[in-house]
Amino acid sequence: MQEKLVSFPIKNWSEADRPREKLQYKGKEVLSDAELVAILIGSGNKDESAVALCQRILASVDNNLSELGKLSTIELMEFKGVGEAKAVTIAAAMELGRRRRGGEALEKSKITSSRSAFELMQPIIGELKHEEFWIIYLNNSNKVIQKNQLSKGGITGTLVDVRLVLKNALEVGATGLILAHNHPSGTLRPSDADRQITCKLKKAAQNLDIKVLDHLIITEKSYFSFADESLL
Incomplete structure (x- = not known):
């Protein structure tokens, strides 16, 4: 007969091992990803502690925080012990992390290469x-004046209004443009449509004496640069 595992609540752990106390006295850097997420949700379920539950959640995405951030609240609630409040808390924390990365990138607002535009x-x-x-609208020093979402479409493609791009460029005084779009499929190969819109915008x-400096195709971990590949 298989022996049933007994949950050992975090409140019964030694104080030095409890995630909240560990963060307070030893610093956030020493905590594992599971311990940090456990602080967010506060409690586990009757069969496992918050840390054990979070270890299981992270294991389901191969311990990849980027993949954890992609889980919907509905998907998070499939784990025993994760209700709507806990799922929303995790989702909110993941979104804050994503926005922080965006804010850090914006601080480095001078575009010096395709890599800096990708970041x-x-x-x-x-x-x-x-x-x-x-x-991305740039001034003469290649500093970012503004970055705007031009269009949002399905996984197969999106519409681009050339007139709107140039109208806004004139309004903000941009002298350079960088085009950027993502490929949810993960492929970095430019499509015929990608090449056509690049050529159309460049011409x-x-x-108007405005330069299209690059067009980036962006995926989760990499990018394709039209400028680097001499396609501009």
């Missing part, structure tokens, strides 16, 4: 399940 946009569109097309912008 600016990846936290915004790199992990989306649908396609979005964005424009239209030239008439």
Whole structure:
């Protein structure tokens, strides 16, 4: 007969091992991902502690925090002991982390290479399940004036309004543009449509003395640069 596992509540752990106390006295850096998430949810279920529950949740996404951030509240609630409040708390924390990455990238607002443009946009569109097309507007020093979502579409593609791009460029005084969109499929190969819209925007912008400096195709972990591949 299989012996039933008995839960050992965190309140019965030694104080030095409890996630909250451990963070307070030893610093947040020493906590595991599971312990940090356990602090968020506060409690586990009758069969496992909050840490054990969070270890199980993380194991379901191969201990990848980016993948954890993609789980919906409905998917999180499939784990025993995770109700709506806990699921929303986890989802909110993951979104704050994503926005923090975006804020850190924005601080490095001078675009010096395709890599710096990727670092600016990846936290915004790199992990989306649908396609979005964005424009980064730059001044003469290649500093970011503004970045705008131009369109949002399905996984198969999105619509781009050239007139709207150039109208906004004139309004903000941009002299350079970087185009960026994501491929939810993960492929970095530019499509015929990607090439066509790049060419169309480049030609239209030239008439206004505005340069299209690059077009990035962005996935979760990598990117394709039209400029680096001499396609501009």
